[in-house]
Ligand code: ATP
């Protein structure tokens with residue numbers, strides 16, 4: 001009966017110390033997105049199932065075997081927990097006609113759901129932030145999105161030792177992929193004996209995905225396969241070169257990986273991944289590219305588009321290794337008090353300090369002054385406000401330095417905010433000197 005309740009396998013609680021790191025990360029990310037003109041959009045976590053089949057492709061890993069789909073027992077609707085953000089974002093853009101007055105740059109962040117085998121860096125509920133630029137056709141936006149990522153790695157302090165490497169490829173246009181596909185299937189058919197089960201299954205549904213196989217036994221075969229890049233026409237090549245020129249100008253090293261195909265069907269032209277070797281098999285921290293056909297495919301007036309998504313858990317795992325990414329948050333002031341009158345004064349004092357912008361932790365749960373001081377010290381607060389019977393009677397408090405350089409002193413309540421300000425930020429005279 002009293003079996004412990006557990007979170008669903010592959011779905012994690014993010015506990016306070018970690019959640020604080022996430023928040024610091026999110027704050028930095030918001031500033032960075034704003035610097036590139038992206039505006040937030042928030043979509044529901046649940047969408048009608050057909051959206052994903054139509055957008056992502058019926059024979060992709062995600063749609064075939066990773067989606068949390070169910071029937072709403074209350075009304076019989078077919079629903080799916082979103083496995084990624086692009087489909088929902090484009091759906092929202094079309095539903096609200098956001099492209100009516102020109103291109104849009106949008107970003108979102110939140111949980112995604114995929115029924116995969118949980119392992120380090122791979123979860124069933126994971127988090128992404130993603131950006132989508134809609135209505136822009138040139139290679140400039142592709143390049144800017146990649147350059148943007150490079151800046152984020154710098155901002156996060158992750159770039160120092162070439163930690164995260166950029167791979168790019170071009171998937172060309174549909175006709176080019178079709179010609180390549182025909183040759184690829186012929187090539188693979190000549191070697192069916194060497195294919196694994198997965199590749200055999202993919203051979204006539206999504207052969208491009210075979211190139212992306214992680215099976216070491218297939219590497220040589222895949223290495224010798226026809227390369228999509230050799231099938232690109234003039235326009236596709238020009239676009240690809242345009243992206244590369246801007247990357248070179250920005251001094252961003254990259255590697256062309258002809259086998260980079262991405263797992264979702266909606267991509268064309270530029271695709272890219274940022275990959276690290278520090279996370280084992282789950283090394284892709286950011287992936288994206290162009291998807292010019294998706295808007296029309298979902299029923300909109302054709303509009304080019306380009307975007308990427310980052311896996312936040314994987315980025316946080318990289319940041320974990322970095323000391324001092326965030327300061328553990330501490331209150332400015334810890335209020336210790338004993339006695340009923342003191343408690344009431346403690347509440348007043350704490351609110352007065354919060355009025356001036358201080359973070360204040362008021363002790364609760366009683367205990368001796370000694371044990372309260374232990375807590376105060378452990379909290380990391382800069383100073384303690386002490387209120388006992390004497391202080392309460394005098395409508396005053398005692399200030400005790402915990403980490404600031406000052407002498408303990410008794411202060412009338414009305415001077416408290418000023419004095420704490422002096423202790424925390426220095427006196428006015430010192431400010432004037434600066
Ligand atoms: P992978 O090849 O690792 O399965 P993917 O191609 O399925 O990745 P995308 O759909 O492009 O991934 O998602 C973009 C990013 O989201 C990935 O690069 C990764 O950082 C993150 N991501 C994808 N699936 C998961 C997951 N199950 N758990 C944690 N992060 C994930």
Ligand code: MG
Nearest residue numbers: 061062116263
């Ligand atoms: Mg996947």
